[in-house]
Amino acid sequence: MDEFYAYDSTPTGDDEVFYEQTTMERFLTHAVLCEMLYEALDELSDVERGLMVLKYGLTGFEPVNTSKLATIYNPDSQSLSTIQYFEQKAFKKIRHYFMRKGVFGI
Secondary structure (H helix, E strand, O other): OHHHHOEEEEEOOOOOOEEEEEHHHHHHHHHHHHHHHHHHHHOOOHHHHHHHHHHHOOOOOOOOOHHHHHHHHOOOOOOHHHHHHHHHHHHHHHHHHHHHOOOOOO
16 A cells, blocks of 8 residues: 555656656556547547557557558558558547647647
């Protein structure tokens, strides 16, 4: 139980100010952000969501590289630019979702 109340110090900027956050607070922050990420994924198209899940291993499997994704999604042309286009669209939507929720402004 004591491990949840051990404090970690993390630098937050050039002014060397330290922000203390317990391990439990970090765990809860991580859990909330993960939940929000999955909510953001729900706003993507099926193709965008599938690409993000596969590329970043969001279902617990090994991440898949872009060239392998190209063969999965378009075995005839294997267009990397198409995969990169959908990935960029997905990231834009995810950033917009987090900005709407006030998490951070990217």
